[in-house]
Amino acid sequence: MVHVGKLNYEELLNRSDSKPMDFTGxxxxxxxxxxADGLDSADDLDFWVEKSFEFNRLLNQ
Incomplete structure (x- = not known):
């Protein structure tokens, strides 16, 4: 799970390795x-960690 915020949500949702987080329907x-295909390589993991960091930096401005 990654928290990316609402700003880039739709764009990132269009990637083949992501889907909506849905625990409750x-x-x-x-x-x-x-x-798992979105975390196959270190570069894949780095991409998603950076997207999370981008969102968190927005919160701290």
Whole structure:
């Protein structure tokens, strides 16, 4: 799971390795579930960690 916020949510949701985070039958907007194929390599993991950091930097401005 990665928290990316609402700003880039739709764009990142269009990636083949992500889908809406849905624990209750209602998607949690701003959160994405990343499938195993999205974490296959260090570069893949780095991409999602950076997206999370980008969102967190916005919160601290």
């Amino acid at each position: 209602k998607p949690m907007r701003g959160f994405l579930f990343i499938g």
